[in-house]
Amino acid sequence: MASSHPPIDGGTVLITGASSGIGLELARELAPRAQALVAVARRAERLEGLKGELSARHPGLVVRTEPCDLTDPDAVDALSERLLEDFGGVDVLVNNAGARLQGLYEKSDWNRVYGLIRLNVVALTLLTRRLTPAMVTRRRGGVLNVNSGAGAAIMPGMAAYVGTKHFVTGxxxxxxxxxxxxxxxxxxxxxxxxxxxxxxxxxxGTPGVMDRIFRISAARCAREVIQGFERGRPMIFPGSAYRAAMTLQGDLPRALQRRAAGSQGRGLRKTSA
Ligand SMILES: NC(=O)c1ccc[n+]([C@@H]2O[C@H](COP(=O)([O-])OP(=O)(O)OC[C@H]3O[C@@H](n4cnc5c(N)ncnc54)[C@H](OP(=O)(O)O)[C@@H]3O)[C@@H](O)[C@H]2O)c1
Structure with missing residues (x-):
């Protein structure tokens, strides 16, 4: 019988973007339960720091650091190959690494847009493509994608970022x-x-107000995200006030959301002229 829980306990867990922020806290959250943790990011020294911290706290845990620039699909492929050879794949894949770009899209630097797509979209889909077949064969596994509220919104000034996150949603x-x-x-x-x-x-939304009401710590975010993942939730909105707002937003007619976004877009164009 296929399990409906991600195999975190005693499993091999891969986390991208584990060198800071939400990924770092996800690593701290999962470390007491996993058998092996593979931490991926570019900053090798931060990954080594994490390895030292987790190994000291959890002596039985195997921590593997994999410094890798995920905007390079060849490097992502090579990473997947190594993990398949050394661990037979992973039990849980956490695609967390991500970046964003701000500003009017027509003024954006194409190389940065292309890099963003390679990180937020290509790396996530390629790791998933390489690592899910072994999960399906074993009939156990988990994929957790760290998307964003942007993946369910229209946000003028962030067209490329929002586009990559809408991709992740679908x-x-x-x-x-x-x-x-x-x-x-x-x-x-x-x-x-x-x-x-x-x-x-x-x-x-409105800067300052939303900041106060919705902002949560990375540790709380990680904790609630893992709880939702364990329950097999399709979409996890961490933070109670933010969760309520996103539920309300989902009920708003698209035409209304477009109108509000259009007025935001016109405002942005004026201020950046
Ligand atoms: N913070 C928020 O308000 C927020 C809100 C919604 C969604 N998110 C999402 O949460 C995820 C994590 O963001 P965060 O807030 O934790 O940001 P963060 O603190 O900037 O962490 C981003 C992580 O991604 C890694 N990364 C960035 N570029 C990379 C690359 N080219 N190759 C490999 N790793 C790379 C970074 O490591 P290195 O720099 O060492 O490579 C870092 O570990 C993102 O997907 C983001 O879209 C964040």
Whole structure:
């Protein structure tokens, strides 16, 4: 019988973007339960720091650091190969690494847009493509994609970022449907403002107000995201006030959302002229 819980306990867990923010807290949250944790990001020294911390706290845990620039699909492929060879794959894949770009799209630097798509979309889909077949064969596994509230919104000034996150929304929902009944649990988290270096607070709604009401710590975000993942929730909105707002937003007619976004867009164009 296929399991409906992600195999975290005693499993091999891969977390991208584990060097800071939400990914770092996800690593801390999962470390007491996993058998092996693979931490991926570019900053090797931060990954080594995490390894030292987790190994000291959890002596039985195997921590593998994999410094990797995920905007390079060849490097992502090579990483997947190594994990398949050394661990036979992973039990849980957490696609968390992400970046964003701000500003009017017509003025954006194409190389940065292309890099954003390779990180937020290509790396996530490629790791999923390489690592889910072994999960399906074993009839157990988990994929957790760290998306964003942007994946369910219209946010002028962030067209490329919002586009990549809408991709994650559709991809994850559909992958979940395809893997239904296979024992592979697929969930996505759509956080609002979280205290990290990243910070979307100033771009969702009125700055300051939303910041105060919705902002949560990265540790709380990680805790609630893992709880939702374990329950097999399709979409996880961490933080109670933000969750309520996103539920309300989902009920708003699209035409109304478009009108509000259009007025925001005109405002943005005026201020950036
Ligand atoms: N913070 C928020 O308000 C917020 C809200 C909604 C959604 N999110 C989502 O949450 C996820 C994590 O964001 P965060 O807030 O924790 O941001 P963060 O603190 O900036 O962390 C981003 C992580 O991604 C890694 N990363 C960035 N570029 C990379 C690359 N080219 N190759 C490999 N790793 C790379 C970074 O590590 P290195 O720099 O060491 O490579 C870092 O570990 C993102 O997907 C973001 O969209 C965040």
């Amino acid at each position: 991809f994850t929902e559909t992958l979940r449907a395809e893997l239904d009944g296979t024992g592979v649990v697929v969930s996505q988290a759509l956080p609002g403002p979280v205290e990290t270096g990243f910070d979307e607070a100033t771009t969702i």
